[in-house]
Amino acid sequence: MVFRKYKPVSQWGKQDTRIFKAILNARNARKMPVFRIPDAVKALGVKVHDPTSPGFFDSESVRQIEKEHHSFAQNDITLHPLYIDTPCRLFEGGEPMSDGVDQACVISKAVLRTEFPEEVMKNSLDEIDADKIRDAILHGERYDPTLEKLPRRFDPVLFWVKHPRVHGTPVIKRGNIILDNLFRHIILTAIGREKIKATQIKLNRDEPFSATINSAPCFTQSPLVIRGQPHLTSLSAAQSKPWATKDEVDATSNESIASIAPLSPLIDFSSDHIYNKDSVVARPTESSLSLHSLAWTREQSQKYPWTTEQNAANAVLYTFGAAVAEARRRGEKSLSTSPVVSRGVQLVDGRLDLVAVQLNTLDLSENEQKKNIVWLQKGLRLYKPKPYFEQMEEVADLNVDAVRKLSALFLS
Known part of the structure; x- marks a missing residue:
């Protein structure tokens, strides 16, 4: 059995392009508020790292995460049960x-x-x-x-x-x-x-x-x-x-x-x-x-x-x-x-x-x-x-x- 899902054909013209470009430019012009550490986090004494700092990815905390997190683990073929x-x-x-x-x-x-x-x-x-x-x-x-x-x-x-x-x-x-x-x-x-x-x-x-x-x-x-x-x-x-x-x-x-x-x-x-x-x-x-x-x-x-x-x-x-x-x-x-x-x-x-x-x-x-x-x-x-x-x-x-x-x- 073969079935083609219904999909309406959308019209696209110059006027639509101008409208969407204006919306995109307005969205890009918005400025995000500066991130400030909440008082509750400061009270806990949690150390917060700034990811925009130049040495952020070379810091010891990031390296420790790379060692422990499974996403950074290397697949070892020798660990396979049938190896x-x-x-x-x-x-x-x-x-x-x-x-x-x-x-x-x-x-x-x-x-x-x-x-x-x-x-x-x-x-x-x-x-x-x-x-x-x-x-x-x-x-x-x-x-x-x-x-x-x-x-x-x-x-x-x-x-x-x-x-x-x-x-x-x-x-x-x-x-x-x-x-x-x-x-x-x-x-x-x-x-x-x-x-x-x-x-x-x-x-x-x-x-x-x-x-x-x-x-x-x-x-x-x-x-x-x-x-x-x-x-x-x-x-x-x-x-x-x-x-x-x-x-x-x-x-x-x-x-x-x-x-x-x-x-x-x-x-x-x-x-x-x-x-x-x-x-x-x-x-x-x-x-x-x-x-x-x-x-x-x-x-x-x-x-x-x-x-x-x-x-x-x-x-x-x-x-x-x-x-x-x-x-x-x-x-x-x-x-x-x-x-x-x-x-x-x-x-x-x-x-x-x-x-x-x-x-x-x-x-x-x-x-x-x-x-x-x-x-x-x-x-x-x-x-x-x-x-x-x-x-x-x-x-x-x-x-x-x-x-x-x-x-x-x-x-x-």
């Missing part, structure tokens, strides 16, 4: 990957698959009600009554034009509402057709996650920390079955990962000292649950929008971090017998990035022959959104096939 002396490389999804998906595969030591396995696609919902999907989208795009101040519109052609600010639902909140409705529709339909049980899936909202990778060749001295706060975190009562068989995993030893030379894979990471050594996942005390999937929304920058490759790379690294967090939670030794499979769903500008990562090893060095596997469906058009400053009356270019692939990913 660790060892520096780390940090990924929070704020910077785009320069070389896209290939760079994400190099970081995660993964081979890329562009199609989901046939066994996975068999789990998709055959009959999807298009009208319910349209209602789910319009719930976020039109019916939500949130009225927040939206960013100012930027026109790349007429960049000097100052557009009026509008109020409505922020883009990220719209996307999160749409994801909520899509997942609810898929889960309820799957329960009705007895594909899953009602107690099998647990959903958490806006839960943070964090994962740490210490491995050669890039992250021995400075570990990699992947952290974020997805809108939906799905937990499963049973561990996910591997998408790739043992023979397919062994066959990855003969496959090569795409090269991004001469770029360094670490070029887009920031440096920090604050991170969690242990994995941060939703419901950490419930050991019977395992991390199943993440879902979140990204908002495109008006001046510097990301490409489809950069959006997909962001989804791959987030999903890889979720798989690492789950592997740390289970124990690294379990990867040889039961690899970790994690799923990620990213909604950007009406397009879905569907990712599945099978974590076969946490050893990212060349000594380990096995590689991780990434299945990626990038930039699937779900619907065609309007600019955030316009009102959507109906859903245009709805793609039900994207919802089928989403259901196959989630129900696998």
Whole structure:
């Protein structure tokens, strides 16, 4: 929903300018009375300093205030409860990957698959009600009554034009509402057709996650920390079955990962000292649950929008971090017998990035022959959104096939 607040257009002329200039000159001509110390203050014996004196800011009283007052305190990063002396490389999804998906595969030591396995696609919902999907989208795009101040519109052609600010639902909140409705529709339909049980899936909202990778060749001295706060975190009562068989995993030893030379894979990471050594996942005390999937929304920058490759790379690294967090939670030794499979769903500008990562090893060095596997469906058009400053009356270019692939990913 987009709403423009009423603001009357004011007339401004030469006569108004003269009047206001005269008022301003008269106000500036007034003389303030000289400050005199009240008798009550003198009776208390309080020492009053004159701030207009030349040595006022060099006096000991002012220096003492600067030492004690919190406004003058220097922020010490070492006092943070999560501070660790060892520096780390940090990924929070704020910077785009320069070389896209290939760079994400190099970081995660993964081979890329562009199609989901046939066994996975068999789990998709055959009959999807298009009208319910349209209602789910319009719930976020039109019916939500949130009225927040939206960013100012930027026109790349007429960049000097100052557009009026509008109020409505922020883009990220719209996307999160749409994801909520899509997942609810898929889960309820799957329960009705007895594909899953009602107690099998647990959903958490806006839960943070964090994962740490210490491995050669890039992250021995400075570990990699992947952290974020997805809108939906799905937990499963049973561990996910591997998408790739043992023979397919062994066959990855003969496959090569795409090269991004001469770029360094670490070029887009920031440096920090604050991170969690242990994995941060939703419901950490419930050991019977395992991390199943993440879902979140990204908002495109008006001046510097990301490409489809950069959006997909962001989804791959987030999903890889979720798989690492789950592997740390289970124990690294379990990867040889039961690899970790994690799923990620990213909604950007009406397009879905569907990712599945099978974590076969946490050893990212060349000594380990096995590689991780990434299945990626990038930039699937779900619907065609309007600019955030316009009102959507109906859903245009709805793609039900994207919802089928989403259901196959989630129900696998």
